[in-house]
Amino acid sequence: MWDRPDSQFYWSRDRKIASRCPKLKHLHPLSLRSTIPAMPFRRGPLRSDAPVARRRLLFVMFAPLLIPLGCGRSQKSAQEVVDLYIETDGDFIAFKPDTLTCPTSALVRLTFHHAGRLVTVRHNWLLTRADQLEALSKDFAANDGVVASGDPRVITATPLCDKGESVMVQFTAPSPGDYPFLCSTHPEDMRGILHVTK
Amino acid sequence: MKPVKIAAALMTIGLALIMASTVAAQLKSPDDVKTGLRLLMQVSNDFKRQITAKNFARVPREFKEYTESADAVRTAVKDEPAAFKAKVETKLKAAVAAYQKVSDMSSTTPDADKLMAEHAKAVTVMNALFNLFPPELRPDPNAPAGIRGAPKN
Numbered sequence: 001m002w003d004r005p006d007s008q009f010y011w012s013r014d015r016k017i018a019s020r021c022p023k024l025k026h027l028h029p030l031s032l033r034s035t036i037p038a039m040p041f042r043r044g045p046l047r048s049d050a051p052v053a054r055r056r057l058l059f060v061m062f063a064p065l066l067i068p069l070g071c072g073r074s075q076k077s078a079q080e081v082v083d084l085y086i087e088t089d090g091d092f093i094a095f096k097p098d099t100l101t102c103p104t105s106a107l108v109r110l111t112f113h114h115a116g117r118l119v120t121v122r123h124n125w126l127l128t129r130a131d132q133l134e135a136l137s138k139d140f141a142a143n144d145g146v147v148a149s150g151d152p153r154v155i156t157a158t159p160l161c162d163k164g165e166s167v168m169v170q171f172t173a174p175s176p177g178d179y180p181f182l183c184s185t186h187p188e189d190m191r192g193i194l195h196v197t198k
Numbered sequence: 199m200k201p202v203k204i205a206a207a208l209m210t211i212g213l214a215l216i217m218a219s220t221v222a223a224q225l226k227s228p229d230d231v232k233t234g235l236r237l238l239m240q241v242s243n244d245f246k247r248q249i250t251a252k253n254f255a256r257v258p259r260e261f262k263e264y265t266e267s268a269d270a271v272r273t274a275v276k277d278e279p280a281a282f283k284a285k286v287e288t289k290l291k292a293a294v295a296a297y298q299k300v301s302d303m304s305s306t307t308p309d310a311d312k313l314m315a316e317h318a319k320a321v322t323v324m325n326a327l328f329n330l331f332p333p334e335l336r337p338d339p340n341a342p343a344g345i346r347g348a349p350k351n
Contacts, residue, residue, distance in 0.1 A: 091237055091270075093244075118270040119237060119263050141251050188247065 080106040082173070086192075087113035088123055091163075093183070095125075098192035100181075106173045116163035123183045125169070126157035127194060133180045137187035145185035155179065225335075226277040232335045234271035235328060238293070239337035241267050242324060245300060245317055254308040261301035268294050271327075282330075289327035296320035 082102045089096040096115075102108050112125040124147070128136050132153040140146075147157050156171040176198045183190035225231055241264045248256045268290050275286050300316045307313070328336045 090233065093240060118233075119241075119266045121263055141247075141253065144253075144256065 082106045084110045087115040091116040091118045093186045093189045095192045101195040102173045113166040114161045122160040124160045127155040127181045140184045140187040230274035234274045236337040237267035249313045254304040257304035293324045296323040
């Protein structure tokens with residue numbers, strides 16, 4: 001198979017190289033490197049300055065470590081993407097549908113459409129936690145539906161939307177459970193539930 | 199009560215229902231009428247909610263929505279006979295005027311009790327408008343509002 005199948009020849013050459021190289025001087029004679037013969041080149045002479053066996057050894061040692069990293073990257077890019085659509089019930093202050101479902105950890109791309117055409121009123125779609133719903137509603141009723149940036153009670157929210165328009169928001173679905181959503185300008189009437197499944 | 203009287207009463211009720219459904223069937227755009235009336239009711243409830251929460255600054259905005267809802271009713275009946283349109287317009291103007299009074303009072307007299315009393319009068323005027331239409335097109339004033347989509351027990 002090899003042009004020079006006499007591995008013993010390479011053994012001796014490796015030892016000579018090791019004796020000239022100060023970095024390899026302290027290498028234990030029974031170390032792994034010393035037991036693995038250098039791979040002979042298919043054609044051409046062996047390069048005396050290239051410790052091929054050590055490179056192979058390093059590759060063999062580090063390859064298993066790199067494989068999971070690569071797999072991890074591919075898993076991240078393969079995050080499940082879920083497209084959800086919700087709109088207002090025409091000009092009425094209600095969501096249609098009023099329940100949505102998505103799996104946990106999925107990348108949710110939600111489109112909210114204001115399907116009104118008669119009354120000039122703005123709506124949005126805001127996701128919160130069940131235990132925060134009433135406090136948030138109370139605040140929205142008092143502050144004209146203004147969503148404060150960085151409010152920890154708000155998981156995600158679309159901007160306010162005029163009639164006939166659509167807005168979109170993208171977020172990672174939280175842990176499994178039921179999460180209420182609402183319109184900040186009509187917090188008491190315009191509500192629904194996002195079911196996050198396992 | 200004699201059986202004859204009971205039968206007569208039942209017949210009267212039946213006839214009234216048949217006549218009402220006939221009127222509804224005669225309307226050119228019953229769905230649009232239903233939507234317009236429901237919007238008036240919805241905005242009226244919002245008036246009440248803002249007054250109760252003492253968000254007086256929001257009341258004029260509700261009035262703007264009310265006038266838009268009134269326009270929706272006008273559009274819905276535009277193809278109806280002139281006599282019916284005239285009746286609707288009269289009642290509609292009265293309702294809009296009543297709600298405008300509430301809106302104006304929210305700026306000049308921001309008193310929740312007085313505003314609620316005025317709102318109750320406006321609701322009466324609005325109900326007179328609703329009575330022009332068959333019952334199946336009128337909005338349900340007792341329609342519950344709450345968490346929609348909540349798991350049902």
